[in-house]
Amino acid sequence: MFELSGEIVGLILFFIGLLGVIIRRNIMMTVLAVGIMNIAVVLFFVTLNAAPNYVPPMVGTEIVGTADPVPQALMITSVVIGVSVQAVLLVLVMNLFRQYGTLDWYEVQRLRAVEGEIPPTQKESPEQNQRLSIMLNR
Amino acid sequence: MILSQVIYLMLIVFAILTIAASCLKHAIILSSVFGLWASLAYLLYHAPDVSVSEAVVSSTLGTILLVLTIRKYTDVSLPPFRQLLRIRLSALFLLTTVCGLLIYFTVSTPSLGIAPLQVEIMESYFASQRIVSPVTSILLSYRVFDTVFEASMLLVAVLAVVHLTDTGHRGGAAEYLAVNEMHPTLRTAVRVLVPILFVVGAAMIIGDPFTPGGGFQGGGILAAIVVGRYLVRPYSGKRTDDMQKIEKLVFVLFVLSIIAYVLLDARNAGIYPPFMLLMNALLGVKVFCGLSIMFLFFAAEE
Numbered sequence: 486m487f488e489l490s491g492e493i494v495g496l497i498l499f500f501i502g503l504l505g506v507i508i509r510r511n512i513m514m515t516v517l518a519v520g521i522m523n524i525a526v527v528l529f530f531v532t533l534n535a536a537p538n539y540v541p542p543m544v545g546t547e548i549v550g551t552a553d554p555v556p557q558a559l560m561i562t563s564v565v566i567g568v569s570v571q572a573v574l575l576v577l578v579m580n581l582f583r584q585y586g587t588l589d590w591y592e593v594q595r596l597r598a599v600e601g602e603i604p605p606t607q608k609e610s611p612e613q614n615q616r617l618s619i620m621l622n623r
Numbered sequence: 624m625i626l627s628q629v630i631y632l633m634l635i636v637f638a639i640l641t642i643a644a645s646c647l648k649h650a651i652i653l654s655s656v657f658g659l660w661a662s663l664a665y666l667l668y669h670a671p672d673v674s675v676s677e678a679v680v681s682s683t684l685g686t687i688l689l690v691l692t693i694r695k696y697t698d699v700s701l702p703p704f705r706q707l708l709r710i711r712l713s714a715l716f717l718l719t720t721v722c723g724l725l726i727y728f729t730v731s732t733p734s735l736g737i738a739p740l741q742v743e744i745m746e747s748y749f750a751s752q753r754i755v756s757p758v759t760s761i762l763l764s765y766r767v768f769d770t771v772f773e774a775s776m777l778l779v780a781v782l783a784v785v786h787l788t789d790t791g792h793r794g795g796a797a798e799y800l801a802v803n804e805m806h807p808t809l810r811t812a813v814r815v816l817v818p819i820l821f822v823v824g825a826a827m828i829i830g831d832p833f834t835p836g837g838g839f840q841g842g843g844i845l846a847a848i849v850v851g852r853y854l855v856r857p858y859s860g861k862r863t864d865d866m867q868k869i870e871k872l873v874f875v876l877f878v879l880s881i882i883a884y885v886l887l888d889a890r891n892a893g894i895y896p897p898f899m900l901l902m903n904a905l906l907g908v909k910v911f912c913g914l915s916i917m918f919l920f921f922a923a924e925e
Contacts, residue, residue: 488624488628489627489628489631489632490631491631491664491667491668492729492730493726493729493730494631494634494635494664496722496725496726496729497635497722497726498634498635498638499722500718500719500721500722501635501638501639501642502638502642503718504642504714504715504718505641505642507711507714507718508642508704508707508708508711508714509642509701509704509707510702510707511647511701513647513650513651513689513692513693513696514642514644514647514650514701516689517641517642517650517651517654517689518641518642520654520658520685521638521641521642521654521657524657524658524661524677524681527661527665527673527677528634528661528664528665531664531665531668531670531673532668534737534738534741535668535669535670536668537627537667537668537669539668539669540669541669541670541671541835542669542745542748542756542757542758543671543756543757543758543832543833543834543835544833545745546749548737548741548742548745548746549737551745552668552669552670553737553738553741554741554744554745554748554756554757554758554761555738555740555741555744555761557670557672557673557758558672558758558759558761558762558765558766559766560670560673561672561673561676561758561762561837561839561840562762562769562770562773564673564676564677564680564839565676565680565773565777565839565910566773566776566777567680568680568684568685568914569776569777569779569780569781570780571685571688571689572688572780572783572784572917572921573780573783573784573787575688575689575692575921576783576784576787576788576921577787578692579692579695579788579924580787582695582696588696
C-alpha cells in the first residue's frame with residue numbers, strides 16, 4: 486500500500502501553494518498561498534535526516550536515531566523570516582487597497598494603466614479575457 | 624502510523640480548501656488550521672522547536688495580522704475556484720507533472736546517512752554542560768552571524784510596518800470594545816490564558832536543555848499575550864514608542880554581546896553558558912518587542 490511520508494507531502498503542498506499563486510487573482514489569496522509554500526518548504530527540511538521512529542535532538546543519547554538539529558535550527562529562522570515577510574506584504578497590500586480600492590491583481594493593473602503609469606501586460610488571449618471579465622462582473 | 628497518515632491527509636485537504644475557498648475570511652481561518660496541522664507534522668519528525676514557532680505564528684500572530692488587514696475590505700467574496708481553474712487548466716497539468724517527477728526522484732534517491740555536521744554538533748552537545756538545547760546552541764553558537772542577520776531582518780520588517788502604516792489618529796479600538804461587551808467568554812479565557820502563556824514563554828526563553836525552547840519561540844508566545852490583552856482591553860498607541868526604543872536598545876546589546884562572544888573566544892574560555900543565557904534572553908526580548916510592535920501598528924491602522 487502506498488504510504489505518504491513527510492517529504493512527499495511537503496512537495497505536494499508546495500505545488501498546491503504554487504497553483505494558488507498562479508490561479509488566484511486576489512492579492513490576499515496570493516499572500517496565503519505563499520504562506521502554504523513556506524510551510525511546505527519547512528516540512529520538507531524538517532524531514533531531512535529524521536524519521537518518526539527517531540528521538541528529538543535534545544533528549545538523544547547517541548547520534549544514530551536522533552533527529553538532525555541543523556535543519557531544525559535553519560527552519561526556526563525560516564518561520565520567523567516568514568512572519569516578517571508576511572507582515573510587510575500585508576502592509577503593502579493595505580496601502581494598495583487604500584490607493585486603488587480593490588484587491589484584484591488585474592483590476593489594480595488596469596487602474597494603474599488608466600493612470601498612465603505602466604502599460605497593461607495581459608498575457609491571455611482576447612477570448613480568455615472576455616470570459617474572465619464576464620465571470621468577474623457577475 | 625495511522626495518526627501520521629491522518630495528519631498528512633489533513634494537511635493536503637486544508638491546503639486545497641484554503642486556495643479553493645469562496646470567501647476571504649474562510650480562507651484565512653482555513654490557512655490558520657492548516658498551520659496547526661503543519662505544526663503537528665513537525666512534531667512527527669521530532670522538531671518540537673519548529674513546531675512551537677509554527678503554532679504561535681499560524682494560530683495567533685499570522686492569523687490576526689491577516690484578519691486586521693481585511694477588516695476594511697467589505698467585499699470578501701472570491702470568484703469561484705473551478706472557473707478560474709478552467710481558464711488555467713494547462714498550469715494544473717504542468718504542475719502535476721513536475722510534482723510527480725519530483726516525488727519520483729525524491730523517493731528513488733538513496734539516503735545519504737548521517738551528515739558530518741550533525742556528528743560534530745551532537746558530539747560537542749554531549750560533551751558540553753547541556754545548558755541549552757542543541758537547536759538553540761546551533762542558533763547562538765554555530766550559526767551566530769546568521770542569527771544576527773535574522774534579528775536585523777525582523778528589525779527591518781518592524782521598521783517597514785511602522786513607516787508604511789497610516790495611523791492618522793491612533794484609534795481603531797472602538798470596535799473591539801463592542802466585542803468585549805458581547806463576549807464575556809473571551810475576557811475570561813484571556814484572563815485564564817495570560818498567566819499560563821507568560822510562564823510558558825518565560826520558561827522557553829530561559830531554556831531547559833531537555834525541552835524545546837529558545838528566544839524566538841518564547842518571544843512569540845509572550846507576544847501572543849499582547850494580542851490577547853489587546854482583544855480584551857485595547858491599548859493606546861503611545862505604548863509602542865517605549866517598546867520601539869527598547870527593541871532598538873536590545874538589538875544593539877545583542878549585536879554587542881555577539882561581538883564580545885566572538886572576540887573573546889568565549890566558548891573555549893569557559894564562560895560559554897552565561898553568554899548563551901544572556902543572548903537567549905536578549906533575543907527573546909527582541910522578538911517579543913518586534914512582533915508586538917508589528918501587531919499594535921496593524922491594530923492601530925486606520
